[in-house]
Amino acid sequence: MKNSLIAVRNGSIAAIYKNILKRIYFRIDPEQVHDAMTHIGQRLGRYALTRTLTRLTFGYTHPILKQTIAGIEFTNPVGLAAGFDKDGVLTDIIGSVGFGFEEIGSITGRACKGNPKPRLWRMKKSKGLVVYYGLKNAGCDVIAKRLALKKFFIPIGTSIAMTNDASTATQDAGIADYAKAFETFATIGDYFTINISCPNTCMGEPFVEPTALDALLTRLDAIKTTKPVFLKLSADLSNDHINGIIEVADRHRINGFICTNLTKDRGNENIKDANIPPYGGMSGKLVQDRSDAMIGYIYKRTRGRYIIVGCGGIFSANDAYKKICSGASLVQMITGMIFEGPQVISEINRGIIELLKQDGFKTLSEAIGSKIEHHREP
């Protein structure tokens, strides 16, 4: 489809979303809306015809957006972040909506109901969400059984976390839980993410500590897989913490970092909503600056040795491009899609091409880390 036609198409969908659909959705409990969207997405993914119609409505492709990263071919750099498709039931439709890849999960060693409801709130003024799901998912066995023989249309990452209950109270039990999920998914999907940064579990984030992380990664290194492995980092880490994590990562099978997960910081000056719950992690614009800063910090410190996936507060092409120029090879999002509508994915991809042209770049890879001083290994 011609670029101008796509612009008109996206403009029309954006108007419908903003003026009608969003007004309705934002009056309903957010978890209910999320469940309904998941149900619709699952149905649309089932048939070739509905997948094609969805692609015509939302899709966009351009050769300049293609990249091969860690041996995986991505048709565009914008992915769906972990937490939207917790049980991996949307893998057939996410590519048609315009995403270049998807991360399913987080998936844990055993099934997990998550925290009691309510556990998802909108921060309308601050353009974020408060998330307190607590790793609700069907567990690695059930999800792997369903996905084992599936052919995926886009690269699929599997986010692995630790079951959120008392069974993982000790470090050994926690490691065994991660290892079970990792082993179960060793040949399913295209890459792994080790989520050590869920802010909503009863055990906290024990594997942020270098010694515990070293023990976890030593165990996971022993499991045979050809899939690249990423570590997903909390938005609330200090530079000292990040340095410690990089040192540990250097000794293990880690290809890169996902920056970042949610933030818990209630002192964040961008919080404009009153009466937000005191627990749960915050997404969207509340995490954007931290995500951008961490991407730049890790890229500069490691001189581009690690692949960085930028995540947090992407609502526009400018937001995504800033992360790319700070060192991200790929980006992920959830909250921006909820606030702006699903057409925002192809708008971001279209916008990235314009921004590349403005800066005189012929490929995406030329832009990666371009705003960071001394950005490449000599």
Ligand SMILES: Cc1cc2nc3c(=O)[nH]c(=O)nc-3n(C[C@H](O)[C@H](O)[C@H](O)COP(=O)(O)O)c2cc1C
């Ligand atoms: C509803 C919801 C559930 C989430 N669940 C997970 C999860 O299970 N695992 C994970 O690694 N991140 C999870 N996240 C964090 C996102 O993957 C992402 O890091 C964060 O929301 C920042 O991106 P955004 O501002 O584009 O939403 C969740 C986020 C949301 C909004």
